[in-house]
Amino acid sequence: MEDKTALRARDFWTSLVLIAVSAFFLWRTTHIPFFATRTAGVSSGDWYNSAAVVPYGIFGLMLLVSIGLLTISIREGGAERALRGAGIGWERDEVIRMGCISAILFFYIFSLVPRVDFIIASALLITTLIFGFHGGHTGRMKLSAAVFSVAGLYALIVHFPESQWAKPHDDDWVTLIVWVGFTAWTLWRHGSEPQVRVAPYIAVLVPLLLVLAMAFGFRQNVPNRSGLIFSQIEYHYYVTLKPLWAK
Amino acid sequence: MDYFLTQVAGFWFELVSLASDPITYVYLVCSVFLGIVFGALPGLTATLAVTILTGFFGNKFPLEQSLIALIGAYVGAIYGGSYPSILLNIPGTAASAATAMDGNPLAKQGRGGEALGMTTTASFIGTLIGTGFLLVFVWLLLMISKNIASPEKALLALFGILLSGTLMSKDLVLKGWISGLIGLAMAMVGLDPILSETRYTFGWSYLMSGFQVVPVLMGAFAVPQIMDGMRADGSIGQKVDVGRIVPRIGTVMRRFPTIARSGVIGTGIGALPGVGEDVAGWVSYGVGRTVCKDGDKFGTGSVNGLLSAEAANNAAIGGALIPLLVLGIPGSPPAAALLGALKINNVIPGPTIDPQLILHVVAILVMASFTMAIMGLLTARVFIMVLRIPQTIFLPVVMVLTTIGSFSVGGGINDLYLMLAVGFVAFAMNAMHYPIAPLVIGVILGPLFDETFRRSLLISDGDLSTFWTRPGAAILLALNVALVVSQLPIVKRLFTGRKRSPI
Numbered sequence: 001m002e003d004k005t006a007l008r009a010r011d012f013w014t015s016l017v018l019i020a021v022s023a024f025f026l027w028r029t030t031h032i033p034f035f036a037t038r039t040a041g042v043s044s045g046d047w048y049n050s051a052a053v054v055p056y057g058i059f060g061l062m063l064l065v066s067i068g069l070l071t072i073s074i075r076e077g078g079a080e081r082a083l084r085g086a087g088i089g090w091e092r093d094e095v096i097r098m099g100c101i102s103a104i105l106f107f108y109i110f111s112l113v114p115r116v117d118f119i120i121a122s123a124l125l126i127t128t129l130i131f132g133f134h135g136g137h138t139g140r141m142k143l144s145a146a147v148f149s150v151a152g153l154y155a156l157i158v159h160f161p162e163s164q165w166a167k168p169h170d171d172d173w174v175t176l177i178v179w180v181g182f183t184a185w186t187l188w189r190h191g192s193e194p195q196v197r198v199a200p201y202i203a204v205l206v207p208l209l210l211v212l213a214m215a216f217g218f219r220q221n222v223p224n225r226s227g228l229i230f231s232q233i234e235y236h237y238y239v240t241l242k243p244l245w246a247k
Numbered sequence: 248m249d250y251f252l253t254q255v256a257g258f259w260f261e262l263v264s265l266a267s268d269p270i271t272y273v274y275l276v277c278s279v280f281l282g283i284v285f286g287a288l289p290g291l292t293a294t295l296a297v298t299i300l301t302g303f304f305g306n307k308f309p310l311e312q313s314l315i316a317l318i319g320a321y322v323g324a325i326y327g328g329s330y331p332s333i334l335l336n337i338p339g340t341a342a343s344a345a346t347a348m349d350g351n352p353l354a355k356q357g358r359g360g361e362a363l364g365m366t367t368t369a370s371f372i373g374t375l376i377g378t379g380f381l382l383v384f385v386w387l388l389l390m391i392s393k394n395i396a397s398p399e400k401a402l403l404a405l406f407g408i409l410l411s412g413t414l415m416s417k418d419l420v421l422k423g424w425i426s427g428l429i430g431l432a433m434a435m436v437g438l439d440p441i442l443s444e445t446r447y448t449f450g451w452s453y454l455m456s457g458f459q460v461v462p463v464l465m466g467a468f469a470v471p472q473i474m475d476g477m478r479a480d481g482s483i484g485q486k487v488d489v490g491r492i493v494p495r496i497g498t499v500m501r502r503f504p505t506i507a508r509s510g511v512i513g514t515g516i517g518a519l520p521g522v523g524e525d526v527a528g529w530v531s532y533g534v535g536r537t538v539c540k541d542g543d544k545f546g547t548g549s550v551n552g553l554l555s556a557e558a559a560n561n562a563a564i565g566g567a568l569i570p571l572l573v574l575g576i577p578g579s580p581p582a583a584a585l586l587g588a589l590k591i592n593n594v595i596p597g598p599t600i601d602p603q604l605i606l607h608v609v610a611i612l613v614m615a616s617f618t619m620a621i622m623g624l625l626t627a628r629v630f631i632m633v634l635r636i637p638q639t640i641f642l643p644v645v646m647v648l649t650t651i652g653s654f655s656v657g658g659g660i661n662d663l664y665l666m667l668a669v670g671f672v673a674f675a676m677n678a679m680h681y682p683i684a685p686l687v688i689g690v691i692l693g694p695l696f697d698e699t700f701r702r703s704l705l706i707s708d709g710d711l712s713t714f715w716t717r718p719g720a721a722i723l724l725a726l727n728v729a730l731v732v733s734q735l736p737i738v739k740r741l742f743t744g745r746k747r748s749p750i
Contacts, residue, residue, distance in 0.1 A: 007418065010679050018425065025432065025447070032446060048704035051439035051446060054697045058435065062428045069421050101474050102671070105646070109667045113650060114660045122647045129643035133477040165660075195640060206644050210651055219307045220655035 008078030011069055018066035025059045096138050100145035104128060107152025114165045115155040116175045117227025122207035124151060124179040130199040131186050147182050151175040165224070172228035179203075254386055254606070261603070262610040265315075271614065274315040279618045282323020286330070287630050288641055289337045291472065293324035293524070294687075295645075297584035298464040301591065302652025310592040310604075315611050317588055321581050322615040325524055325561050326370040326623060330630050333362045333553075342524035342563075345532040345556035352548030357490070364494035365550055366557045367623035369506050373558035374616035376510030377517065377565020381572075382609045384518075388573040389605075392598045397706065398714050400574070401699040402723035404692040407520030407576050408685060409730050414526050415682035420734045422681045429672075430689020431696065433458050440698040441705070453661040460587035461656040462666040463690050468580070469649040470670020471677045476638040492627050505535065505551045506558045513559030517566025521688040523579030524560040524567070531559030565612060572596050572605055576692060580684045583691050591656065 032052035047053065073079060104125065112121035125148070132144025155171040183200050190196045211230060214220045216237060225234060265271050278300065285296035297317050304313040328343030333350030346366065353362040395403075408431065412423030436447045437457030448454040499506075509531040516527035535555030536542040545552040567578025568585075575596040577583035589596055594604065623630075653666045673683050707713035715721045732738055 007680060011419075014679055028447060032444060046709055048701065048709035049442065051442050051444035053704070054700055055432070055435045055446065058428055058431050062425065062432065065421050065425050065428065069419070069425070072419065072421070097478065098474065101477055105470070105474075105667060105670075108646075109650070109663050113654075113663060118651070122650075125646065126643040129477060129646070130639060134637065134639040136478055195637070198640070202640070202644065207647055210647060214303065214651055214655055218303050218305070218655075220303065220305055222651065223654050223660070 005077045005081055008073045008076045009081040009084075010078075011073040012078040012082040015066045015070035015073060019063060019070065022059045022063035022066055026056070026063065029055045029059060093138055097133070097136075097141055100132065100141040101129075103145045104132075104148045107148055107156070111152040111156040112175060113223050114162075115159050115169070115171055116151075116224065117172050117229050117231075118211055118223045119204075119207045119229045120172060120175050120179060120227070121151075122210075123203040124148060124175055124182070126203040126206065127179060127183055127186070127199050130195055130202070131182075131190075134195045135193075147178060151178045166226050168226050168228065168231065176228065251383075251386070254382070254602075257602075257606050258382060258609055261606040262613060265607070265610045265614060270312070271315060274312060275319045275614055275618045276622070278316040278319030279323035279615060279622055282320035282325075283327035283330075283619070283622065283630055284633050285320070286324035286327020286339045286343070287633050288636065289331050289335075289339050289476075289638065291324075291641075291645060292340050292468055292580075293321055293328075293342065294464065294580040294584050295468045295472070295649075296320040296324045297581045298461060298468065298587070299648050299652045301584055301588040302461055302465070302649075302656050304588070305656050306591050306593075310589075310594060311607055313588060313592070314608060315615075317585055318608065318611045319615045319618065321585070322374055322561070322564060322612065322619050323622075324581070325564060326367070326619050327630065328560075329366045329370070329557055330363070330627075331634055333366065334359055334631065334634060340525075342528055342560040343557070344525060345528040346553060346560075348532065348546050348556070349549045349552035350557075352546070353550070353553065356548055358548070360490035360492045361494065362550075362553055363627055364492045364624065365498070365502070365554060367492075367620055367627070368494055368499050369502075369509070369554040369558040370561040370623070371616050371620035372503075372506045373510045373513055373561035374564060374612065374619070376507065376558075377514045377562035378609055378612040378616065379565070380511075380514040380518075380562075381565040381568055381612070385569055385572055385605055388569060389598060389600075389602075392573050395574070395598070395719060396717070397699040397703040398717055398720040399723055401696055401703055402714065402720055402727060403520065403574060403576060404696040404699065406723060406727050406730070407570075407692055408689050408696075409727060410519060411521030411523075411688045412682070412685040413730060413734060414522055415684045416680075417682065418680035422679075423685050426676065426681045426683065427685035427689045430686040430691075431693045433463070433686075433690050434693020435697065440694060441701055453659070457694070458665060458669075458690060459657050459662055460583075460590065460691060462653045462662040463669050464584050464587060464687060465649045465653045466666040466669030467673045467683050467687050469645060470667065471674040471683070473642045473646050474670070474674045475677065476642045478639075493624050502550060502554055505539065505554045508538070509535065509555045509558035510562040513562030514566035516559070517563030517578050518569045519566075520570050520576045520578060521583075521684065521692075523581075523684065524563040527563035527566070528556040528560040532556045561616075568608060568612075572600060572608065573598075575695065577688065580687055583687055586691060 029052050032050065034050045034052045035047055108121065108125050128144035128148045132141045151174060154174050159169050159171055186196050211222050215222045222230065225231065282296050285291040286293060297320055300316050300320050304316060324340065325342050328338060328340030329346045329350065331337045331339040332343040332347035333354050336347050336351035338344040338347050350362050350366065353359065408427040409424065412427040413420050416423030436454050438455055439446055445455065512531040512534055513527040516522055516530050517524065532552060532555045535551060536545040539551045541549050541551055563579065567582040570576045570578045571582045571586055575586065577586050586596065650663060653662050656662065676683060703713050715724050
């Protein structure tokens with residue numbers, strides 16, 4: 001069990017955030033008509049008709065329980081420790097680990113998945129996560145996050161507008177080169193480690209099989225159909241393969 | 248009585264038609280296998296297994312077929328959690344945490360195979376007990392539920408969120424309630440269900456339809472596990488040897504009273520809105536320690552202790568489906584994921600649900616429990632090998648799975664943004680010991696609470712007494728109040744005699 005005072009120090013900050021959030025949303029709720037409203041020509045003049053009734057209750061209660069949490073955290077010594085990094089139980093290595101994972105996931109979801117071929121983006125994700133985090137080495141975590149960020153930042157900056165997402169671009173090639181280069185480097189420098197040897201197979205096979213299963217087996221939508229690899233797969237599925245059994 | 252016999256006959260007809268379709272076996276074997284693997288791998292949960300499959304099936308497949316896969320994975324995952332609990336002392340799922348108490352000491356005594364065999368049998372019988380109760384009680388409750396109006400539904404939804412917050416909280420109960428309130432607040436985003444008034448959309452058209460259930464589930468359960476699990480862990484990856492797995496019939500018969508009692512307890516706990524299999528396991532374990540002759544040996548490798556936990560968590564599946572099918576209120580987080588699947592397919596559980604669908608669910612549960620037992624007893628060594636895969640290898644794969652699953656359901660990048668945002672929030676909440684299940688239950692029950700609460704006020708012209716003048720509503724209101732009051736420090740001190748206990 002973690003140090004309880006450290007937990008209360010975190011509770012102290014959380015309760016302050018929750019109080020601020022509750023107050024903000026209580027204020028936002030005032031934008032929803034409460035008395036004497038007229039929506040789409042329909043008069044609904046009673047408070048119990050209002051769409052704000054339940055939100056007022058929810059955010060009002062949240063404000064109350066947050067104040068309760070603040071009181072408990074102060075009473076149990078959380079406030080005294082709250083201003084020290086160590087007081088809230090943060091360790092440097094853990095902060096680095098979380099920062100690296102958060103950066104990788106952020107660039108994967110916000111940058112690569114919308115813009116880059118899903119197979120290539122996922123291959124880079126799997127490779128960087130396995131290499132960076134398997135052994136718990138801080139240096140590898142930072143390197144993985146940096147490599148992933150290069151591909152992510154390029155796609156994000158060069159092809160930022162939504163109108164560019166579905167179009168084929170050089171960001172597919174950049175991500176592919178980053179993945180091939182990083183994989184080759186890991187195999188060259190750390191090829192004796194089993195997880196490094198197995199990572200390229202997982203990185204290619206898993207997203208490839210998943211996309212094939214989703215697109216052609218489960219008939220579901222998949223991200224970025226115009227991506228470098230998937231567009232070729234889809235083209236040859238409909239133009240080369242399907243006519244074979246359609247006839 | 249005639250009505251009951253008609254339902255039993257309907258169940259047998261459904262079971263035979265399901266069993267005579269070869270595709271059923273393909274779905275069952277694949278989904279139960281996947282479920283056991285998800286349960287066996289620490290960090291992956293039953294909820295995640297059901298949610299990921301929901302993303303895969305979406306509404307492109309007939310619901311009858313999707314349900315086979317989803318329920319198969321649910322049953323398999325709750326059972327699969329026992330493997331690492333017994334062999335590695337690491338609960339594969341929260342539901343199997345109590346299993347580790349006696350399962351691992353048994354494995355250390357060289358009786359790992361026996362523990363696995365007995366666990367499989369108990370899970371199988373437990374699931375059947377839960378299914379039996381589901382078959383009987385769902386009809387009784389359906390008849391009663393026709394008299395349940397908006398005030399009762401609103402109070403029941405509130406009770407589910409409060410109860411989940413109270414029982415799931417490992418630190419302060421307040422944190423469970425805050426988690427439930429955050430879920431409720433998230434459910435308020437979008438067009439309101441009665442006047443179509445926009446709420447908290449901040450001009451973003453995506454938010455007009457509110458938060459989608461599947462990305463929220465994926466974010467709440469997958470992303471925090473990935474962020475937390477990506478660390479060096481020496482306890483996974485070791486080779487485990489077990490002896491004979493298939494249990495002897497005499498041993499099973501001797502332990503049957505324990506299994507039956509735990510099955511009944513598990514079903515009862517599972518039927519409570521929003522509580523789930525993990526609480527069922529612990530409650531049954533606690534009862535077992537009190538009533539069993541060898542109760543003082545619980546925790547040191549007692550087979551009765553092992554069976555108390557394991558029969559109950561699987562029986563809770565049937566129990567959790569009772570409120571889901573009757574009222575649209577999930578009894579557990581995986582049942583909440585099932586509700587998401589039903590909604591995607593435009594099925595609204597409740598008094599108007601198609602009775603044929605209920606019989607179909609019951610038949611699937613029976614077949615899934617048989618599949619689980621056969622696979623558990625005959626292919627256990629495959630699942631033991633799965634335990635050797637380190638988290639740092641399979642969690643990146645899970646991230647890719649959740650991404651494509653979440654994208655496919657809504658078909659948009661915005662769902663992925665929502666998933667990641669919820670994931671970061673859920674991770675922070677996990678780190679500060681806030682339970683995530685009440686948040687998810689809040690998101691799912693929020694629209695129901697909002698609509699029924701306001702409809703009650705609308706019908707009664709704003710008269711709040713509608714919540715206590717109806718007998719059913721009065722009982723539920725009393726339960727809600729009692730639940731909150733029972734957690735007040737002054738009341739706790741009165742009943743437990745403890746000095747100071749923060750809420």
